[in-house]
Amino acid sequence: MFHERDIPIQVAIGNYDLGICGSDWIEELMVKYPSSALMKVGSLGYGQSALYVAVSAAEGISTVEAVRQRSGVVRIASEYPNLAEQFALNLRLRRFGVFPLWGAAEAYPPESADLALVCGTKEGLADCGLVPLSRVLGVSACLVANRNSWESKDMKEVVASIYDEAMSQEAESEIVQPYSGRRPRKSKIFPSGADGDIVRLALPDGHQQSPTFDLLSKAGISLDDYPSPTGNRRPATDLAGVAVKVIRPQDMPLQVASGNFDLAVTGRDWLREHLCQFPTSPVKELVDLKSGRVRIVAVVSNDMPVADASDLAKFSAGRTAPLRVASEYINIADKYARDNHLGSYRVVPTWGATEAFLPEDADLLIENTETGGTIARHNLKIIDTLFESTACLIGRRRRVTNAVKRERIDAIIQALQTGVKLN
Amino acid sequence: MKTQRCKGTRDLSPGEMAVFRLIEGTFRDACRKWGYEEVRTPTLEYLHLFTSVGTLTPGMLGRVYSFLDWDGWSGERVVLRPDGTIPVARLYIDSLEKEKLAKLFYVANTFIFEATGEKTRERWQCGAEMIGVSSPSADVELVMLALEVLQRLQIDGVKLKMSHAGLIRALLARLGLSSEEQARVFDRILDGDGKELAELGLDRTKLETLSALLGLKGKSSTFVKGLKALLAPDLAGLQPGIDDLVSVAELLESLGADYQIDLASVRDFEYYTGAIFQIFRGKDKIGGGGRYDALIPLMGGRDTPASGVALYLDRLMGLVKPEALTQVEAPKVLVRAKPEVSKEGFSLVARLHKAGYRAEFNLGAQSRADFGWTLDVQSQAPKFILTDRAEKKFEARTISEVLKLLAK
Structure with missing residues (x-):
């Protein structure tokens, strides 16, 4: 069992012969790697969702042409960076930047991105205050196969049984609409651009919400509707001149680097991951929030005769197949492999549940x-600890020129430092 | 042993490199004689140089090597240059815009993904760009330059195909297509999907007219004049394109160049606005070029006309005959010295190089047959013994005497 996004990759590299996943993730892989061994066998019944390029309703535009006419860089936020890039190229956008995201793309327009490429329904988009400009792709569950396996193995029976199962379930199953059941967003405008004196603060969604809320309370910062039971991503705060948005912690360093946010509460692991990819990035850690302590470790199967990193280099050198390194932190994993001279290796990106990859589908986990x-x-063992990670407040290295904004940022840093002492 | 070379790339062996340098040298020499100056642009460029309408087609852009640089957190990508002309246009805008006329040439590699890996993904081209002039003579000069290089390389059987981007665009406009449809049809033609125009959902009559026009082929400027008569009932918008094509064709004809007019023979590059040339040998396209008056203003420069031509080095390499490579060169000298006189041996090699000879120090691994002469250095008289291929020996006391003997 994998995260859905991992399935096309696993089938393409030949770890699995067959897989079932959404056509969105298949296309995301195939658009970038058309000659991969991934093969779409067929659809298992259609869902009602689709991939849309959407814009904030507050922008008051309804055609992609209006976007194309804009000057400056068009920012596109998406969990589907390859499809987003293809869309931008086909539209002949002159300058664009794609922000690859782990999630919550619907929360980015209009302040943090001009366009979002999101999976959903028209109604769901409307609930998030978005207007679809272009339908990029219909999304359905699909059966995929590895081309080499398909040509060499007889998979007729297993394919037939998957189809039967899918058809019988389709009648009963309800289509899940990603953004249904959320209340329409209040059209509060979040300030955009690095100028102005409003401080833009990103807070994490997911399991980091409670510890973050506790810490903020101790720091004397109160928030309304965070964590939000309805999925509101723009909680109100009593801090004057501060706008808060809730996004994925994985996405925060890039967002702070590119100036969409001034401050963010994320993990040091994700800051490190970002800095491994972009060593000259202006993002730095401002406050160690000391919660959510984890270790980032190198892990192998108990059966592998390897006790530490130098054993691993010897082990890697002694085999012909490349060492497969699976990780959510692809840039940290890549650097680890380089620094430890792992020779011929491949980094397999994962989107969670990484333990399931060993020992069949990977040799090493970070x-x-x-x-x-x-x-x-x-049945795995830790052979190395790379570093320790806790939650932290991050910001940009460069001095903020606006005096009002600088005071506000300093006040938040101080409040959080006090909160950490009380925590 | 398993090959470790990256898929879709090639190595050039010493023999292939000699051919490569011969072509490059011939091209550079011809360019300089025509008054072009050499430039070199970086391998990395920003992707946005290539993305706007009027630069590269979506088919090409879908195959560029683009990635986020180490400081690419804004999401803006860089590319391994997929084309030679656009970077030179950028260089012109960045630093040469004050010059009224810039005649520039380059030998550069470009990178385009090719799925099978059978063709090379890194391609070398010899290109020349003439920036600042808009006239049929400028276009013809570039064609003559390319043909001269091919002739000097003794590559015969070369065919020239001509089309006109401005004329095609005017035809599409005249068919009543919306600007978006025109762009789509033009992209299809450029991406080589001319036959699949039917999929675009144009109405039947338009499609038939278009197919007929794109199917027209002829061999002279008279043919273009005939085309003019055919389209006469409604010439508005077509006149400039046709007149331009006639002028270029007439001039080429007067110079004795052999060409064919084939309107559908345009490929890949969306930036062309006027006459387009493609150079073929058999079915292989070995070069091409054309006028791109809109590119420089589109990239943010002043309104500056330009045209260019490029020869595809990888394709030419297979066409150069071995005899083109044989050059009259002085025979090589192998200098043999015992350890106690190796110092003298090395200074002798240096002296021979200075005097214009190719000389190597004997390492015991060279083959005698590769050398016209061997030269033994000894600690006792006679100091130098020179031996020719026929094993005839000559003695010398000084280096000057050696040089005299070699000169004979």
Whole structure:
């Protein structure tokens, strides 16, 4: 069992013969790697969702042509960076930047991105205050196969049974609409651009919400509707001149680097991942929030005769197949492999549940762990600790020129430092 | 042993490199004689140089090597240059815009993905660009330059195909297509999908007219004049394109160049606005070029007309005959010295180089057959013994005497 996004990659590289996943993730892979061994066998019944390029309703535009006429860089936020790039190229956008995201693309327009390429329904988009400009792709569950396996193995029976199962379920199953059931967003405008005196603060969604909320309370910062039971991503705050948006912690360093946010509460692991990819990035850690402590470790199967990193280099040198390194932190993993002279290796990107990759689908994991319990339960062992990560407040290195804004940022830093002491 | 070379790339062996340098040298020499100056642009460029309408087609852009640089956190990508002309146009805008006329040439590699990996993904081209002049003579000069290079390389059987981007665009406009449809049809033609125009959902009559026009082929300026008569009932918008094509064709004809007019023979580059040339040998396209008056203003420069031509080095390499390579060169000298006189041996090699000879120090691994002469350095008299291919020996006391003997 994998995260859906991992399936096309796993089938393409030949770890699996067959897989089932959304056509969105298949196209995301195939548009970038047309000659991969991934083969779409067929659709397993159509869903109602689609990939849309959407713009904020507040912009008051309804055609892609209006976007094309704009001067300056068009920012596109998406979990589907390859499809987003193809869209931009086909539209002949002169200058564009694609922000690859782990999620919450619908929260980016209009302040943090001009366009979002999102999966959903028209109604769902409307709930998020977005207007679709172009339907890029219909999304359905699909059966995919590895081309080489398909040509060499007889998979007729298993394919037939998958189809039967899918057809019988289709009648009962309800289509999940990603953005249904959320209340329409209040059309509060979040300031954009690095100028002005409003401080733009990003807070994490997911399991980091409660510890972040506790810390902010102790720092004397109160928030309304965070964590939000309805998925509101723009909670109100009592801090004057501060606008808050809730996004994925993985996406924050890039967003702060590119000036969409001034401050963000994320993990040091994600800051490190960003800096491994962009060593000259202006993002730095401002406050160690000391919560959510995890270790980033190198993990192998208990069966592998390797005790530390130097053993691993010898092990890698002694085999013909490249060492497969699976990680959510692809740039940290790549640097680890380079620094330890792992020779011929491949980094396999994953989107969670990385433990499941060993030993069949990867040789080495770069993974975070709190207690090491999950790792031990999967019959795996830790051979190296790369670094320790806690939650942290990040910002840009360069001095803020606007005096009002600078004071506001300093006030938040101080409040959080006080909060950390009380925590 | 398994090959470790990257898929879709090639190595050039010493023999192939000699051919490469011969072509490059011939091209550089011809360019300089025609008054062009050499430039070199970086391998990395920003992607946005190539993305706007009027630069590269979507088919080409879908195959560029683009990636985020180490400081690419804004999401703006860089590319391994997929084309030679656009970077030179950028260089012109960045630093040469004050010059009224810039005649520039380059030998550069370009990178385009090719799925099978059977063709090379890194391609070398010899290109010349004439920036600042808009006239049929400028276009013809570039064609003559390319043909001269091919002739000097003794590559015969060369065919020239001509089309006109301005004329095609005017035809599309006249068919009543919306500007978006025109762009789509033009892209299709450029991407080589001319036959699949039917998929675009144009109405039947328009499609038939278009197919007929694109299917027209002829061999002289008279043919273009005939085309003019054919389209006479409604010449508005077509006149400039046709007149331009006639002028270029007449001039080429008067110079004795053999060409064919084939309107559909345009490929890949969206920036062309006027006459387009493609150079073929058999079915292989070995070069091409054309006028691109709109590119420089589109990239943010002043309104500056330009045209260019490029020869595809990789394709030419297979066409150069071995005899083109044989050059009269002085025979090579192998200098053999015992360890106690190796110092003298090395200074002798240096002296021979200075005097214009190709000389190597003997490492014990060279083959005698590769050398016209061997020269033994000894600690006792006679100091130098020179031996020719026929094993005839000559003695010398000084280096000057050696040089005298070699000169004979």
